[in-house]
Amino acid sequence: MASILKMNLSGKRKQLYEGSSKILFEGPDSDTIIAHFKDEVTVASTNETIAVAGKGALNNRISEYLMLKLDSLGIATHFIKNINMREQLVRRLDVIPLQVVIRNVAAGDICTRFGMEEGVVLPKPIIEFFLKSTNLKDPLVTEDHIEAFGWAGAFEMEEIRNIAIRANDFLTGLFLGCGIRLIDFKLEFGRSFGHDFEQVIIADEITPDTCRLWDMKTNVKMDQEGVKLEGFPPDKGYLEIARRLGILPETSNVEELYS
Numbered sequence: 001m002a003s004i005l006k007m008n009l010s011g012k013r014k015q016l017y018e019g020s021s022k023i024l025f026e027g028p029d030s031d032t033i034i035a036h037f038k039d040e041v042t043v044a045s046t047n048e049t050i051a052v053a054g055k056g057a058l059n060n061r062i063s064e065y066l067m068l069k070l071d072s073l074g075i076a077t078h079f080i081k082n083i084n085m086r087e088q089l090v091r092r093l094d095v096i097p098l099q100v101v102i103r104n105v106a107a108g109d110i111c112t113r114f115g116m117e118e119g120v121v122l123p124k125p126i127i128e129f130f131l132k133s134t135n136l137k138d139p140l141v142t143e144d145h146i147e148a149f150g151w152a153g154a155f156e157m158e159e160i161r162n163i164a165i166r167a168n169d170f171l172t173g174l175f176l177g178c179g180i181r182l183i184d185f186k187l188e189f190g191r192s193f194g195h196d197f198e199q200v201i202i203a204d205e206i207t208p209d210t211c212r213l214w215d216m217k218t219n220v221k222m223d224q225e226g227v228k229l230e231g232f233p234p235d236k237g238y239l240e241i242a243r244r245l246g247i248l249p250e251t252s253n254v255e256e257l258y259s
């Protein structure tokens with residue numbers, strides 16, 4: 001396993017980007033990218049990186065599963081196929097520079113901003129837009145900013161809102177079915193150009209790195225906050241989420257995920 005990993009990382013592929021949880025490489029064609037999921041979590045407040053063995057493989061599998069489920073509802077995503085345990089082939093898109101956060105329950109940033117208590121169920125799902133800009137610390141932006149500064153058009157924003165609401169309804173039900181509350185999650189979007197038309201589709205990843213997922217009975221944080229705040233090993237969170245979704249490989253050897 002370790003030798004395959006090394007080969008994947010040090011092969012001849014051109015690296016396009018390295019973030020806290022993924023490395024992106026050029027794909028085999030000009031319109032594809034290979035996403036490599038890392039075994040690391042970065043604590044935003046301290047910028048400290050924590051190694052979380054097995055996380056990359058679990059996130060690769062969880063994102064594949066959730067993207068394919070959305071695709072089966074007619075919600076297009078950039079996912080093409082999994083290549084190996086921690087890498088997937090995705091479509092290269094014209095990235096819309098926004099993080100779209102959908103919140104069902106107050107947690108994180110919204111609590112800080114409005115002095116709300118964590119865990120309060122929101123009267124309706126709230127969609128927020130943040131500009132993807134590390135230098136500016138991803139500021140909250142309004143739809144007026146987005147249109148005025150040309151980050152996305154009015155029609156694209158309508159599409160993004162519709163997809164976000166549909167994805168939220170579906171994912172909330174999917175997770176509830178396995179005893180997990182979807183507190184909030186982040187989506188990213190990009191433009192895909194087909195024959196003469198442009199389509200806004202879901203990009204990036206949908207994983208416990210980008211969702212707040214709490215156990216329905218105990219409210220234990222099963223996502224990256226569980227690892228960061230409560231020091232959980234991934235088997236208390238990520239692995240349990242994958243297990244409840246029923247997507248661990250049949251021959252699953254947990255040791256393999258940690259090697």
Ligand code: C5P
Nearest residue numbers: 107108109110184185186209210211212
């Ligand atoms: O920090 P905040 O409360 O705004 O996060 C809302 C949701 O968006 C959380 O599920 C978090 O994991 C996700 N998020 C993300 N990447 C960011 C910021 C937030 O995936 N850069």
